[in-house]
Amino acid sequence: MAKIKTEDFIASLKEMTILEVKELVDAMKEEFGVDPSAVAVAAAPVVAEKEEDVNKTVVLKSAGGNKIQVIKLLKEITGLGLVEAKALADNGGNVKENVPADEANQLKSQLEEAGAEVELA
DSSP states (O other): OOOOOHHHHHHHHHHSOHHHHHHHHHHHHHHHSOOOHHHHHHHHHHHHHHHHHHEEEEEEEEOOSOHHHHHHHHHHHHOOOHHHHHHHHHHOEEEEEEEEHHHHHHHHHHHHHTTOEEEEO
16 A cells, blocks of 8 residues: 655645544544544644635625616525615625625626626625
8 A cells, every 4th residue: 555645645634624534533543542633623724714715705895887787686696675685786785695606706797797896705
């Protein structure tokens, strides 16, 4: 069996979820009788950052010049009524929170095509 390089092992840890790291720690305890908790604790912040990057908040900064189109799109995206969608278009704010990055990018593109200024947080 080929020996795994430290850099490869660390790179693999960075790609794991917290649950996968816990399962690895448990397996190492069982196999070697050693508690490698220091490895799990060191890897957890990196994993947490990656998971945070997956979910985004779509934030409307400005409705732009084509406000009516933006209001219609906000109603469609959020399910808000006309008054609430208009208030969001007038004042800006969070359109959708905690959505997957792909969906957030798609919503951002749709809103920008309608003339809005949008950012992802």
